[in-house]
Amino acid sequence: MSFSSDVKREIANIKYDSRCCKVAELSALLLTCGRIVLKGRMKFEVAVVTMENRVAHKIIELVKSLYGIRADICVSRNMRLNKNNKYSLTFYDSDAVTRMLVETTVLSYDEEGFCYISHKDWEKLFVCEDCQNAFLRGVFAGSGSVNNPVKYNHMEFVIYDYDFATTFMEYLNSRDIRCKMIERDKGFYMVYLKEAECIVDVLRAIGATTSLFDYENIRINNDLRNRVTRIVNCEMANQNKSIETGLSQKRDIELIIEKKGIKFLNENLRKVAECRLESTEASLAEIAEMMDPPLSKSGVNHRMKKIHEIAEEIRHSLGIEE
Incomplete structure (x- = not known):
């Protein structure tokens, strides 16, 4: 019916x-x-x-x-x-x-x-x-x-x-x-x-009071289900983005180690690089908490950018495309 x-x-x-x-x-x-x-x-x-x-x-x-x-x-x-x-x-x-x-x-x-x-x-x-x-x-x-x-x-x-x-x-x-x-x-x-x-x-x-309540209940359930789906999709997208970022940063660090050695990085950059190699899928916020002493997320991001710049200079000098 x-x-x-x-x-x-x-x-x-x-x-x-x-x-x-x-x-x-x-x-x-x-x-x-x-x-x-x-x-x-x-x-x-x-x-x-x-x-x-x-x-x-x-x-x-x-x-x-x-x-x-x-x-x-x-x-x-x-x-x-x-x-x-x-x-x-x-x-x-x-x-x-x-x-x-x-x-x-x-x-x-x-x-x-x-x-x-x-x-x-x-x-x-x-x-x-x-x-x-x-x-x-x-x-x-x-x-x-x-x-x-x-x-x-x-x-x-x-x-x-x-x-x-x-x-x-x-x-x-x-x-x-x-x-x-x-x-x-x-x-x-x-x-x-x-x-x-x-x-x-x-x-x-x-x-149509009964039908109205049924209609509203279905709407509420639909809205809730759609909201949960959006949240899950957003979290998945953020997680995927975090993983992609981690893999890209890992490639930068491995290139520096292969061509220059880990000691080419100063102590601050080296600590962040070692932490990233241990935890490829970790977010920047999680990397920040792993540091001793802990850093801010922006602090980790700043150091990762420095590492990326060094890796890009090496690629440019050797004619390597990422």
């Missing part, structure tokens, strides 16, 4: 005390997964299709409780999408269906009394503070999906009407939920979010 399905099942169980919130969510569901069929003069039929059992039940409950309309239900097997069930709901009662479409702002009238399908009047439904979240809940249930953050952060809404996709994107951005919209080849529009904080804001707004 996908993370998106878990979210949709969770929000489908949310109940409302106020009629306005029910109408707001139903409007979003009709706009995202509904289809209106004209059956005659001012006679409409509404067909709704969803892949989620709980979402189908939620639509049936809302329509019945608000308008007393019963649904014809058809369950079929979708052979393309993991062979999941597809739930097709049809609402026939003409007068009640028309009333439902008008109240949910899906159907509007112009100044001359002609009706038209509207996809951008839905913000008129926001009567109380909870109506906005109820509408957003319906949009997600009808068209949304969210990736499990184990993979990557991504939430999207697949919308088939340009006007609704545009106004919905603008609405989300007005709530500081940063999103973008692209048009797909198959004639639909995708409003999508990539920022984890914005995805969390949506989950919080639609009331």
